Amino acid sequence: MNNEPKKHPWQKLLDNTWLLLALGVLIPVLSYTVWGWIELVLTKPALLP
Amino acid sequence: MSSPSHSLADPGTPGRKCGTTGLGVCLDAQRFIKLNAVCGIVFLLLGGIAALLLALTRWQTIHLLPVDWFYRILTFHGINMLILWILFFEVAILYFACTTPLNARLFSRKVAWVSFGMMLTGAVMVDYIILAGQADVMMTSYLPLVAHPLFYLGIILVAVGTLVAVFNYFATLYVAKRDKSYTGSVPIVTFGATAAAIIAVVTLLHGAVVMVPTFTYSMGWTPQPDPAWYRLIWWGLGHQSQQVNVCAMVSVWYLLTHIVLGSRPINEAVCRTAFVLYILFINLASAHHLLVDPGVGATWKIWNTSYAMYLAVLASMVHGFTVPAGAEIAMREKGYTSGIFGWVTALPWKNPAFSGTALSLVIFGFLGGITGVTLGTQQINIIAHNTLRIPGHFHVTVVGGTSLAFMALAYYVIPLIFQRDFIFRGVARVQPWIFGIGITLLSFGMSFAGSMGVSRRSWDIDAQGVYGPAAHLWLGVLGIGGVLAFLGLLIFVLLCVGTLFFGPKIQDRAMADWGTPPALAGSSPGSLAHDHYATKGTMVLTLVFLACFAVYYFANWKALADVWPVR
Numbered sequence: 001m002n003n004e005p006k007k008h009p010w011q012k013l014l015d016n017t018w019l020l021l022a023l024g025v026l027i028p029v030l031s032y033t034v035w036g037w038i039e040l041v042l043t044k045p046a047l048l049p
Numbered sequence: 050m051s052s053p054s055h056s057l058a059d060p061g062t063p064g065r066k067c068g069t070t071g072l073g074v075c076l077d078a079q080r081f082i083k084l085n086a087v088c089g090i091v092f093l094l095l096g097g098i099a100a101l102l103l104a105l106t107r108w109q110t111i112h113l114l115p116v117d118w119f120y121r122i123l124t125f126h127g128i129n130m131l132i133l134w135i136l137f138f139e140v141a142i143l144y145f146a147c148t149t150p151l152n153a154r155l156f157s158r159k160v161a162w163v164s165f166g167m168m169l170t171g172a173v174m175v176d177y178i179i180l181a182g183q184a185d186v187m188m189t190s191y192l193p194l195v196a197h198p199l200f201y202l203g204i205i206l207v208a209v210g211t212l213v214a215v216f217n218y219f220a221t222l223y224v225a226k227r228d229k230s231y232t233g234s235v236p237i238v239t240f241g242a243t244a245a246a247i248i249a250v251v252t253l254l255h256g257a258v259v260m261v262p263t264f265t266y267s268m269g270w271t272p273q274p275d276p277a278w279y280r281l282i283w284w285g286l287g288h289q290s291q292q293v294n295v296c297a298m299v300s301v302w303y304l305l306t307h308i309v310l311g312s313r314p315i316n317e318a319v320c321r322t323a324f325v326l327y328i329l330f331i332n333l334a335s336a337h338h339l340l341v342d343p344g345v346g347a348t349w350k351i352w353n354t355s356y357a358m359y360l361a362v363l364a365s366m367v368h369g370f371t372v373p374a375g376a377e378i379a380m381r382e383k384g385y386t387s388g389i390f391g392w393v394t395a396l397p398w399k400n401p402a403f404s405g406t407a408l409s410l411v412i413f414g415f416l417g418g419i420t421g422v423t424l425g426t427q428q429i430n431i432i433a434h435n436t437l438r439i440p441g442h443f444h445v446t447v448v449g450g451t452s453l454a455f456m457a458l459a460y461y462v463i464p465l466i467f468q469r470d471f472i473f474r475g476v477a478r479v480q481p482w483i484f485g486i487g488i489t490l491l492s493f494g495m496s497f498a499g500s501m502g503v504s505r506r507s508w509d510i511d512a513q514g515v516y517g518p519a520a521h522l523w524l525g526v527l528g529i530g531g532v533l534a535f536l537g538l539l540i541f542v543l544l545c546v547g548t549l550f551f552g553p554k555i556q557d558r559a560m561a562d563w564g565t566p567p568a569l570a571g572s573s574p575g576s577l578a579h580d581h582y583a584t585k586g587t588m589v590l591t592l593v594f595l596a597c598f599a600v601y602y603f604a605n606w607k608a609l610a611d612v613w614p615v616r
Contacts (some may be wrong), residue, residue: 005190014321015234017222017243020328025254026589028332032208032353033255034282043277045404 056230057152064154067465069559075154081161082466089137096129097538106532109511119508124178127188133172138455140214140299146242147218152227156217164213171206174199192276201264201451208256215246229419233386237314241300242560244324251332277344288335294451296327301454302372304404308461309397309565312379320371326364333357338432354425362422369414371589374584378577384569385561389586401562405457412485413450416492419598429605438499441492449488456541460475464560469552477544484537490530499521525575
């Protein structure tokens with residue numbers, strides 16, 4: 001029988017280093033890097049007047 | 050034979066018991082804390098000498114350096130202060146945070162040696178090639194500027210070496226949990242250090258992605274990478290490395306207020322949630338540097354620098370409240386209950402670790418935080434971008450905030466890890482004040498000169514012939530602040546080095562006390578843990594902060610409106 005007190009789901013997240021690591025890499029890479037990279041790729045070259 | 054377990058509690062594990070705190074200290078971690086901290090302080094001194102030369106050049110009346118050496122020294126200053134001093138000291142903090150608070154020993158001595166060797170080799174390469182005059186590209190090294198290949202290779206070595214140290218940190222967390230060296234959740238100091246380590250992973254990956262093709266280009270092996278792409282990815286290294294600092298600095302605030310005052314976070318879950326907001330959103334602040342770049346659109350800019358980034362600002366405001374609130378509760382429980390601010394006057398202001406922490410918090414929050422959020426607003430940024438206001442902002446976050454917090458930490462690290470008491474303790478007590486006041490003056494000088502349009506990274510403003518005496522006055526304030534800050538830095542370095550050689554040895558006794566407020570008659574530890582009105586002093590300070598924020602923010606909108614007056 002498990003006598004450990006039940007953890008709140010948020011506390012489980014706080015204690016899960018690996019999930020925090022995954023989210024901490026994923027969110028900035030998607031929001032800043034990948035999105036920014038896509039914007040640059042889609043930028044058309046400027047035409048000289 | 051050493052124990053296979055990584056718990057310091059198990060017999061045979063190479064460790065010692067601290068005579069001051071009673072906590073276990075892993076001897077491997079101790080060695081690498083020493084090595085990394087000493088290297089960090091050496092690079093701090095080098096960067097500080099460069100800072101003095103730069104301040105005396107931008108102080109237009111003195112205008113010390115010739116033009117080529119100005120940009121050379123500017124490159125040297127940026128790399129040594131923002132990359133080398135900070136990363137070496139942060140690795141020292143990581144090795145402490147994953148061992149002593151968890152009662153664990155370091156995962157691998159060999160991995161730590163590899164990391165240290167790579168970082169030191171890279172650092173020496175970068176500094177050498179800059180001073181040899183073959184990398185006058187400034188810290189950002191924006192393409193199409195090209196430096197000698199050793200410059201890029203050195204940065205790659207430092208970045209990968211730091212990444213190896215971060216791996217050692219995570220591996221130690223894993224084995225400490227596996228070997229049950231601690232129970233329950235990790236302490237908040239370790240949690241904050243973990244947040245810093247996670248941000249460091251993203252940072253260093255960006256560093257590798259941008260520096261490897263730039264290195265191969267400098268060797269003539271591959272074509273030039275696209276400059277707009279370079280700026281996007283480089284700022285994933287350049288700005289995010291400063292977010293590692295923020296997490297480490299906040300962890301130091303929690304650690305030192307606990308050591309000096311016995312304070313605890315007023316709400317563990319809220320404080321940890323604030324760190325999670327850092328992990329998820331603070332890295333998006335890199336987009337601030339691209340607010341005038343044409344390649345990325347307004348939606349990308351506004352989402353990253355405003356909506357998402359404000360969640361990380363919220364986290365800073367949470368820490369900015371909970372650290373002083375924890376101190377207030379600790380002081381009131383000790384019996385310092387007079388009025389709203391009686392606990393403030395009773396704080397140990399002569400303890401350099403405490404005064405350094407408090408100054409770091411105030412300078413970072415009031416000056417760095419308010420200016421950062423304002424300058425990061427896309428519309429306002431257009432009147433500030435590439436002016437001296439930008440370095441005016443980050444000198445109070447990275448230097449007045451992080452460097453001062455790390456200096457404060459050294460007043461305990463050296464006695465506890467190097468086991469020597471500080472020499473010239475009276476001088477040490479004023480050092481954080483000299484440094485803090487100096488860097489504040491420097492920042493004020495930069496910010497006001499920048500408000501008048503003085504650009505950053507300019508050797509000479511007189512040649513442009515458009516700046517009046519007011520701009521020169523503020524450049525003079527910048528110079529005086531720079532001299533004062535350098536004096537504070539020099540005192541710190543001399544105290545540290547002198548203590549390492551001549552400080553009284555601590556063997557099995559406690560370190561000499563810097564001064565902690567004693568409990569008064571009638572004190573009742575833990576009595577205010579659930580009293581929501583016990584932090585009334587901090588609440589008043591918070592309202593003062595918000596008022597300053599509002600005034601500065603709206604003054605900047607007014608300044609923006611004045612650019613295109615409608616009459």
